[in-house]
Structure formats: C-alpha cells, structure tokens
Amino acid sequence: GAGVSQTPSNKVTEKGKYVELRCDPISGHTALYWYRQSLGQGPEFLIYFQGTGAADDSGLPNDRFFAVRPEGSVSTLKIQRTERGDSAVYLCASSPSGGTEYEQYFGPGTRLTVT
Amino acid sequence: AQTVTQSQPEMSVQEAETVTLSCTYDTSESDYYLFWYKQPPSRQMILVIRQEAYKQQNATENRFSVNFQKAAKSFSLKISDSQLGDAAMYFCAYRSAEKLTFGTGTRLTIIP
Numbered sequence: 001g002a003g004v005s006q007t008p009s010n011k012v013t014e015k016g017k018y019v020e021l022r023c024d025p026i027s028g029h030t031a032l033y034w035y036r037q038s039l040g041q042g043p044e045f046l047i048y049f050q051g052t053g054a055a056d057d058s059g060l061p062n063d064r065f066f067a068v069r070p071e072g073s074v075s076t077l078k079i080q081r082t083e084r085g086d087s088a089v090y091l092c093a094s095s096p097s098g099g100t101e102y103e104q105y106f107g108p109g110t111r112l113t114v115t
Numbered sequence: 116a117q118t119v120t121q122s123q124p125e126m127s128v129q130e131a132e133t134v135t136l137s138c139t140y141d142t143s144e145s146d147y148y149l150f151w152y153k154q155p156p157s158r159q160m161i162l163v164i165r166q167e168a169y170k171q172q173n174a175t176e177n178r179f180s181v182n183f184q185k186a187a188k189s190f191s192l193k194i195s196d197s198q199l200g201d202a203a204m205y206f207c208a209y210r211s212a213e214k215l216t217f218g219t220g221t222r223l224t225i226i227p
Binding site: 031033035040041042043044045048055056059089091093098100103104106107108109111 | 119147148157158159160161162165206208210211212213214215216217218219220
C-alpha cells in the first residue's frame with residue numbers, strides 16, 4: 001500500500017517568504033506528526049495531531065510556524081517570514097492511532113532551503 | 116526532559132562482520148519505548164528494532180539485536196553479518212508519550 005507522501009520533495013525560497021509543506025498520511029491513520037531535522041542532527045518533534053486537532057504543539061519553535069489538518073487526513077505545515085535558520089528537512093509521520101504501542105511511519109521529507 | 120546521546124558520529128565495519136552502535140538516554144520515567152531507526156540517503160526513517168522498557172528480554176530482528184541495560188540507561192544496537200545495504204545513518208530514539216526524541220545519529224559505512 002501507499003506510504004506517507006510529502007510534497008514538494010525540495011523547496012527553495014527567499015528569506016521573508018511564506019511556504020507551505022504538505023503531508024499525505026497513510027490512509028486510515030488518525031495520528032500525524034511533524035518533525036524537523038537540521039543538518040547533522042536527529043529529527044526534532046514539532047507537532048502531533050490526533051484527528052483534526054493539534055494534541056501537542058509544544059515543539060513549534062515560534063509563532064511563525066503553524067500546522068493544520070482540517071479533515072483529519074492531509075496536513076499542511078505553514079511557515080511565515082522564513083529565516084535562513086528554518087532551512088532543514090521537514091519529516092512527517094503517521095500512525096494508526098495515538099498511543100505508544102503504534103509505530104510511526106515516516107515520509108521521505110521535504111528539504112527546505114531558505115536563501 | 117528526556118535526552119538521547121549517541122557518542123559515535125561515525126562507524127565502519129567490514130562486510131560480513133559485526134558492529135555495535137552505542138546509545139545512552141536520560142529519563143526519570145519507568146515506562147517507555149526505545150527504538151533504532153535507519154535513515155538512508157532517501158531520507159526516509161525506517162524502523163529497525165524496538166524495545167519496551169518493561170521487557171527484560173532484549174529484542175532481536177533477524178541480524179539486528181539490542182543490548183538493553185535499563186539501570187545503566189544504555190541501549191546499543193548490534194548488527195551481525197553486515198551487508199552493503201546496511202550503510203546509512205542510524206538514530207536511537209526514546210518515546211514515552213506521543214513524540215519521539217532522537218539522538219544525533221551514527222553514520223555507518225560498510226567496507227566491501
């Protein structure tokens with residue numbers, strides 16, 4: 001079956017611009033996660049959705065970052081007024097449900113470069 | 116807050132040999148999960164093996180096994196009969212709630 005997909009695969013934008021990154025989870029998965037992986041680092045948690053609601057957004061670095069999941073499937077991560085420090089790979093993962101017994105399945109990520 | 120430490124930025128092993136990747140973590144919780152993920156150049160994180168903290172028996176998955184030392188907060192990964200396809204970044208990760216906390220990774224090179 002289809003795995004988690006993310007678009008675009010790569011995104012180059014200028015400092016100060018707005019960007020949207022899209023995640024299509026595995027069909028039927030109610031839990032969705034966003035992580036950010038900076039160069040030479042492991043992924044860092046950003047936000048977790050259970051259904052349509054953000055159950056934990058404690059990892060969002062500041063108010064320039066926002067994520068939505070209006071219909072409980074596709075999610076969009078939105079970054080306003082991008083900065084060079086936002087350059088990273090943004091990974092999305094989905095899970096059949098919330099709960100530590102369920103595996104998180106990762107997508108291939110979107111590499112964001114802010115020039 | 117939980118932290119995960121991987122002290123080996125790079126490791127190399129001869130094909131068909133055995134290699135061990137190290138990981139330590141810090142937590143005050145008693146119930147949690149530990150994972151090893153593989154990240155090839157395609158960037159997709161692939162689960163290699165998981166260990167529930169309440170289980171004393173070390174997890175094994177084919178050529179992959181772990182040495183889980185709960186008191187020492189140590190969780191190493193052993194890869195036996197290394198293959199060229201094992202070359203990748205390996206990340207140790209901790210989970211007690213919804214989020215995963217990752218280490219900084221170990222780059223594994225397989226020497227033919």
